[in-house]
Amino acid sequence: MILGASFATSDPEQWLNRALFYGDGIFETMRFAGGQIPLFKWHQQRMNGGLERLHLDQPDWPAIITVIGQMPKELVSSAVIKLVVFRKTQHRGYQPATQMSEWLLLAEPFAPDQKTTYTLGVATGRLADQPMLAGMKHLNRLEQVMVADELNDQDVDDLLVLNQQGNVIETTRQNLVVVKDGQLLTPDLSLCGVRGVALEWLKSQYNVRETSFEINDMLRFDEVLLGNSLHGFRPVSQIKGLDSIGTARQVHGKISDLWNRLFKA
Template sequence: MSAPQVRMLVNGQASDVLPALDRGLAYGDGLFETIRFVDGVAPLWPRHMQRLSDSCVRLLLPVPDVESLLAEALQVAQGWAQAVVRITVTRGLGERGYALPVVVQPHRVVAGFVAPAWAANIYAQGVRLRVCNIRLAEQPRLAGMKHLNRLEQVLARAEWSDPAVADGLLCDTSGRVVSTTMANLFAVIDGGLVTPSLERCGVAGVARAEVLATHAVRVRDIALDELRHASELFLSSSVRGILPVQAVADTVYVSGPVTRAMQRHWRALGFPMEQA
């Protein structure tokens, strides 16, 4: 019998059930992390836990025990050479209404999935993007966090069905580039590596943090038109790694030395990247 494709723990017990009145379901009141495991190891685990901890403090949530999370993540990923583990933390139950519960008892869900298979050539040839019509709302209080409300990304992803388009580029309400629906964006412009500022909206990915820590990168506002003049574009994702961008709409790019250097760094961390 083949191994199940999904394994799930709720508060440390095998289950796929949460109370219907959980605040994560009612209000999106919680956070999540999506973590790539390779042979039982998550190279970016410390960065995931740092973001989760910082975000819990910002959302006034108790910080979960990291050792328990790791033990549960290893349990649901056990036996899979390539796994993706999603950790979800909600504020748990509360009285009806938006007021915070007097006593917070968070719920945690740790789910393991077999890592998805991607076309073998995407790391060499890159992916195609489109520009999404929906704009991300600006809310600095929530900027950077991976909170449970992902409706903007859901609506953005509903804008296309063409399998040749791998992801959609998202801008904020002022037309500044933020990210794609699933990844952070980097561009080589005038010879320098830049990435959008995420002070107003967007998710500050852990893969993005790894790039910032290992390469000279300028973080700044980027207008959409500037991307037409970029010599390289690539995406960073904790699950998919470093992906070259082949085209945004009708603008075509070539994978260059900066993208290839970051792919080599990714492989050195322990992530397989076919044909990169």
């Protein structure tokens, strides 16, 4: 469902834009609960950082917030909102001719994840190193599409994705957090990967240290967690190809309590 936009969505010509042609923009996928977006501050911070890197003007935030405040009744209790911001339409060519932006706001019902634990495989496709794009939620998601396509051939819930050096980065749609002796660790995302909003929220609650580790290093951790902004953090019970992993739940339980309070506030 289209909630609102800065352009005439009924005009087909308006859809022939740089988001479609070049992926020249960024997006946020946000969970709406109880009439608000509990993680909105972190979503806005990430989007503003991405816009700055792309040399794009910020969207009309007051207009966007007004549209969100007019959420249809059938979605007001729980929904997923997607905000897309992209460079204003111009003539053909890669070179940006403007910093002006357009925005599009979409919504759909929120479907809770019923899984209590996750089983992971390991993707054969690897992420390319590109520090210009690392961490950003940009519209060029072909790497994620290609590695996620491997899920069609594996009987697992998600896939760990590595970089060119063989270090674990993330899964096809979630950030990774591991625990060792009470210390929370997460992969170094300076060369590739998405710096997730749920991960940034977690850093506001805990000391989370970024580091590099490989698949076999997963054997030495006490807990393995996956997280994103829609479903929070879930424990991993198995990684295919590894004999065993730590399945303690002490830290996960505390994180879940904080998350549930955030979305019930």
